[in-house]
Amino acid sequence: MPNSASAGRLLLLEDDRLFGETLVDFLEGEGYEVAHFLAARPAIEEIYENDGYDLYLLDVNVPDLNGFELLKQLRNSGDKTPAIYITSARDKEALAEGFHSGADDYMKKPIDLDELLLRIEAQLRRTKKPDKVAVGEYTFDMEKLVLYKGDEPEKLPRKLAELLGLLLRNRGDVVSTEEILHEIYGDENPGTGVLRVYINKLKQLFGKESIRNIRGVGYCFEA
Incomplete structure (x- = not known):
C-alpha cells in the first residue's frame, strides 16, 4: 500500500537514466518526493542549497565525483542525513569503503524494489528516535x-x-x-x-x- 504524501524527501544519484526513472516512479508511487540527479556535482550543490532531504540514495560510479567521495564531503561538513549506496560494486573492499565514507546501508545491483523500500523505511525510523x-x-x-x-x-x-x-x-x-x-x-x-x-x-x-x-x-x- 502506498505511503502518505509526507513519507519523506529523497535525493537519488544515479547516472543510468532508465534505472533512475524506474526508481523514481516506484518511490513516488510509495508517497516519497524524489529528486533525481545524473551526476554528482549538481547533486551536492542541491544538497548544500536545500538541506531538507530525509535520505540519500547514491550510486558510486557517477560523472564528476565518486559517490564515496561525495558522501565523505557531506559527512565532513556535518551532514548526518541517512545514506544508502546502490551500486554494482560487489567486492568486500568496496563494501568497506562504502561504510567508511559514512553510508548507513549498502545494496548491490540488481536490487529488489520491495527490499529497497524496507531499507529506506528502516533508515527513516532511525532518525525519529525518542529521547x-x-x-x-x-x-x-x-x-x-x-x-x-x-x-x-x-x-x-x-x-x-x-x-x-x-x-x-x-x-x-x-x-x-x-x-x-x-x-x-x-x-x-x-x-x-x-x-x-x-x-x-x-x-x-x-x-x-x-x-x-x-x-x-x-x-x-x-x-
Whole structure:
C-alpha cells in the first residue's frame, strides 16, 4: 500500500537514466518526493542549497565525483542525513569503503524494489528516535546514553552504552556487524570478539533472548 504524501524527501544519484526513472516512479508511487540527479556535482550543490532531504540514495560510479567521495564531503561538513549506496560494486573492499565514507546501508545491483523500500523505511525510523526508551525495568536515555534502573543510573562503559543506543534505535531491525563496528569504533576496528563480549553483557542485563544473533549478518534487539 502506498505511503502518505509526507513519507519523506529523497535525493537519488544515479547516472543510468532508465534505472533512475524506474526508481523514481516506484518511490513516488510509495508517497516519497524524489529528486533525481545524473551526476554528482549538481547533486551536492542541491544538497548544500536545500538541506531538507530525509535520505540519500547514491550510486558510486557517477560523472564528476565518486559517490564515496561525495558522501565523505557531506559527512565532513556535518551532514548526518541517512545514506544508502546502490551500486554494482560487489567486492568486500568496496563494501568497506562504502561504510567508511559514512553510508548507513549498502545494496548491490540488481536490487529488489520491495527490499529497497524496507531499507529506506528502516533508515527513516532511525532518525525519529525518542529521547528515552523503556526496556523492561530499565529506561535508557538516548541522548545522554545513560541506563537507569528506576531512578538509579547503571554504570556502563561508554562503548557499551553506544552499542545499546544503536541497537535500540534499530529495535526490531537487524544491524549488520560491519555497521555496528563502524558506528562505534570508526576506523579503529577491534574485531568481532570485543563486540561479542559487549553483546553478552547486554544479554546479562536484559535476558539472553533480548538480542538475536543472525549468524554472519549482525544483531537484532528484540526485548
